[in-house]
Amino acid sequence: IQDMGAAGLTCSAVEMGDKGNLGVRLDLDRVPCREAGMTAYEMMLSESQERMLMVLKPEKEAEAKAIFDKWDLDFAIVGETIAEDRFLIVHGNETKADLPLKALSGTAPEYDRPWVETPAAAEMGPVAAVDPIDGLKGLISSPNYAHKGWVYEQYDTTVMADTVRAPGLGAGVVRVHATGKALAFTSDVTPRYVMANPYEGGKQAVAEAYRNLTACGAKPLAATDNMNFGNPEKPEIMGQFVGAIKGIGEACQALDMPIVSGNVSLYNETDGVGILPTPTIGAVGLLETLDDMIAGLPAEGDLAILIGAPGSHLGQSALLAEVFNREDGDAPWVDLSAERAHGFFIRENRTLIGACTDLSDGGLALAAFEMAEGAGIGVSLDTGDMAELFGEDQARYLVACRFDQAEALMVAAGRAGVPCAAVGRFGGTSVKFGSSEAPLEELSRLYRTAFEAAVG
Template identity: 70%
Template sequence: MTIEPEITPALIEAHGLSADEYDRIIRRLNRAPTYTELGIFSAMWNEHCSYKSSKKWLRTLPTTGPQVICGPGENAGVVDIGDGQALVFKMESHNHPSYIEPHQGAATGIGGILRDVFTMGARPIATMNALSFGEVSHPKTRSLVNGVVEGIGAYGNCFGVPNIGGELRFHKSYNGNCLVNAFAAGLADADKIFYSAASGVGMPVVYLGAKTGRDGVGGATMASAEFDDSIEDKRPTVQVGDPFTEKRLMEACQELMRTGAVISIQDMGAAGLTCSAVEMGDKGGLGVRLDLEKVPCRETGMTAYEMMLSESQERMLMVLRPEKEAVAKAVFDKWDLDFAIVGETIAEDRFLVCMNGEVKADLPLKALSGDAPEYDRPWLPTAAAADMAELPQIDAAAALLSLISSPNYASRAWVWEQYDHTVMADTLVRPGSDAGIVRVHGTNKAIAFTSDVTPRYCRANPVEGGKQAVAEAFRNLCASGARPLATTDNLNFGNPQKPEIMGQFVGCIEGIGAACLVLDMPIVSGNVSLYNETDGRGILPTPTIGAVGLLDSVEDIIRAVPDSADILVLVGETQGHLGQSALLAELFGREDGDAPHVDLGAERRNGEFVRAARGLITAAHDLADGGLALAAAEMAIAGKCGVSIAQTGTGYLFGEDQGRYLLALPADNLPELAALAAETGVPLAEIGAFGGENITLGTATLPLNIVTAAHRGALPQAFG
């Protein structure tokens, strides 16, 4: 018999449970928990698994619509893309593991999000990553960037799925806590989606995939805690991934699903065997019994506690139709993966964990999931931002060159060239554009993907920042010719027990919800990552929005590549808003003023106009950070032709007013475009032309080759 540690206040705290929560456990059980039971409660009641600080506010988000097949609550969200097909997608964080062990932390983030997708019966077709790191000059940033990028590439490239977009930013608030948000999407038949709710009493519970080890024990609890100077002690809680095993696991699961053997299936992610078994039972209104001696292990002498909390990768849990056991086992034998019946579903509300005949945990299952704590944390609204201080006179050419060569706005090619973005041969628009685009294999349809948020805006004005994250995702899809369908979110914040941080969360949720409603982009899946702090210093609020859009035909794609004879047209109203702008941050080290306000009605109107104009225009690009000047320069670089803009003024060139696009088109098409704009009430102005070998802003001129070299060279110089 294993001797278990004495449960002390220090041990309770180490498991991320408060004294009140531990008292609640005792009252619920009418006794003290065993050590294994304490670990199970710790896993299921932490923020990462229970959403105890965020559930109240997540319920306010719009999650339904005619396009939605499955909203939040499953492994991933599902939307209808017509012709009997569905798109399955989700975004999830792997922040804490990636800071502790960058390569494996990022790699297993990719592995986990891919399992979320193929668990539901979908074959992955695309991934993205939204990455936030500290200052380039910080001593850890170089190793973190290189490790994370290598880990993403190593796992995704070996698995064989294209990485077609994402984000990369640098800011001092991430010095002690980088963010690694992973997105994956897959295709499935709309009538062949697999869910995680168990059904039927006495059904076999089957363990599938790789063997269980001690890697990742306590990972979910670690992901719900702040960092301090004991960070290195947490390294053993980071999982280790094997993309080749994951590839075999996907193929085995897809083959198994075709046999009709699967009643329900759940990947083992955070909290491993504990979370997967509890969630399957809870969703199906059933209990679960596990016999741990039947669990395939790769290490000897593992305890019940370790087995229940291990986060070893490439594992699944399934409820099986008993008459199909031999068929199912044959599939997994073929793929050289473990297949073991480790328990059964039971009628009682009970989570019974046994090992060699000894009861290690006997808990009411509902208490672990459906009845987990839910908090209405005190929160303070973010104070209105003070007016922006006066801005000194700038040289427009020098300002543009500084912006476009800064790590935040330079070309990301150094990153995405380390990823395979063409595997599967369906990538139509590669990373570096407003949205990555992948053909729906065997059809003429395509799906566009983007990821967006501006954390400076979210700190200055959480409501407008939340709106803007969704609105920019909407613009990126529209600028690519896609009809926006739906979104997934990855809500990264600091400590929710600080009222000002909780206020940021509440404000961003309000803004996100309002934008999703008006722009008809419901949230169908997502993840909340809290306690992103080190030594009490939190990150900028970073509610990343991943969005998908549908193109009925690949001929509808709009690229950001102008022709050298095109004119340049601006869509939307320009007031010259410079508060919280890229210009302020990069040139002056300032983050003052209010965030730009978002007119959601104008966003929808202008985006629909751009899509309607696709037959008249050569190229489109949305305006965001850096305003008109940066967007025009990016188009010039993409088209390998100069651009000239006659009007001057810092606010005009670098302001970040929302709802705007740049369009390139032949001059002969302008009258028809103007008529369409007038008919729909869209502000439209001809502002310049492409051609030549320079970028000209009023009287300021820069050679295009100098700008291009600066744009492409910044990241390799910093990290290569």
């Protein structure tokens, strides 16, 4: 059985035949269609969704049909496997295609396109000081970082009542029926990073997906890559593609999170200008039991604990892009050994953690605000330093927990050699960074209305 994605029936039939070392004969007169008069060309390349291609033993046809009828699903026998290496397509009693199947898959020609390495990013220029709360407002008023509830609240996110962790809190979590287990899902990429440094940007996309799963207590299992780039016939674009793949591959190996599926979307350009390189990483993690989930929100009086180094890296940061309209400097470096060690530490000490999020776009400032706002309480961070608040250094998490748990967490971190420090406290009705302060209600209103105001 295989899903129908790119190139629809063509791709799924050819790939399955090739894997089985068989040919395939398709009778398009038997393919269910939504419209009359579709050509063979249209039917073979249609990418209609929610479709699967299945190979059945002939004696199982009646049993399979009964199951599909039970669930009110379309079901049709549209062809058969054949011994010869042929891909035969028949429509209206006329042969529309007859060619070697393997020529379309296993023995298809492969491109070896010329590529040039992306040049090193120019050093970041001086960054003017900004009031920390004004910097936060610049982020949460942007469609990129504003609350996305206006989108997902229009859709059913609780199908079959299996949703355990709803949208808006990093990775989503759903139950697995009759097992006591649950799966966590996330998808991540920062195109600015990949544009500046495809190799580090590719590593970072995997690392952030790993952190998002870890932050809810799940053990990362596997990933899917969605490679979205411009025209690969341009050596500089192909260079982005090559660099990103190298970074993704290294990160997947280091974090034991293999790529198990994926897709590629190329030639994404408008008037000759390509999109930012966007190798999105989707990832899945496992919770052996729901008791393993880090599911809470910060509570009044919780300490804010930073796992990882203090912020320092503003190159290609959200603050630089949204507040200063700049995209300069290098992407942050990703220490994969630190990512693995810090992720393991979070999962091993989950019983001490009340709430957790990873630090990525917007650094400590945005992470602390989002945690606090989700709980409907304020937060006070001790520092007002711009790099410490908005720096996007990697391998970092923000944890909320009670004083006794925080003390135990710090002892455990010392033993494990993991950087860990108290950086503030949750509670009250305002957001305070250093000496800069604003009412939570005012910031929350901006955060929850900005996206609809921009695109609604």
